[in-house]
């Protein structure tokens with residue numbers, strides 16, 4: 001590719017982030033991956049089309065700086081995979097407001113801030129842009145949410161954000177998709193659920209292949225996209 005398309009991956013040092021970054025590099029993208037801590041820079045993927053950018057994406061001014069930096073350096077941002085997020089178990093009986101706020105900051109604020117700033121930029125681009133969010137199954141299934149209250153609530157608003165971005169795609173050229181994994185086959189999940197059948201889970205690489213499709217021109221006609229990537233879990 002002479003002029004690579006530009007992809008932002010937030011949470012690039014995470015389990016899913018690493019797989020998505022590798023996949024998009026293999027697809028020919030120039031990838032800018034955000035990390036939270038400076039010491040993660042050295043452990044990052046080495047590739048001539050990969051750039052590491054350190055930012056706390058729950059901080060509005062840092063996200064503004066990030067988008068300004070990308071716009072100045074690359075002029076164009078084609079795809080954004082907003083992967084920062086985390087998980088917590090909690091029942092309604094024991095979930096305090098502070099627990100909800102913590103999960104909102106990690107799962108919603110990070111995705112909202114990046115989406116909002118990227119949306120402003122992408123709608124000025126002739127070819128628009130594609131924002132990818134990561135939801136979670138309990139946000140769609142109340143029975144599963146009962147033991148993951150703060151997590152589910154924080155992810156559920158991303159489905160509303162997905163609708164809002166897509167409501168104006170015809171005018172703005174900006175669309176969004178939301179990926180809904182079940183359980184990813186990651187080292188932390190294996191440690192916390194040692195008796196589970198890991199083969200039922202979805203590998204980060206499998207989810208990265210779905211991202212690869214979404215990031216490609218083949219997904220151009222998709223709208224209001226919610227992709228359930230549950231494997232057999």
Ligand SMILES: NC(=O)c1ccc[n+]([C@@H]2O[C@H](COP(=O)([O-])OP(=O)(O)OC[C@H]3O[C@@H](n4cnc5c(N)ncnc54)[C@H](OP(=O)(O)O)[C@@H]3O)[C@@H](O)[C@H]2O)c1
Pocket residue numbers: 010011012013014015016017034035036037055056057058083084085086087106107110134135136137180181182183184185186189
């Ligand atoms: N794992 C699953 O089974 C599963 C299931 C459903 C949905 N998901 C969703 O999939 C996404 C990726 O999951 P994962 O398992 O790959 O998570 P992960 O390995 O914990 O990766 C998350 C990454 O986000 C970074 N991060 C956290 N807060 C940040 C902030 N404020 N600013 C910038 N970076 C920040 C983390 O950095 P540090 O490590 O330095 O904190 C980490 O690199 C998340 O949105 C998660 O909720 C995961």
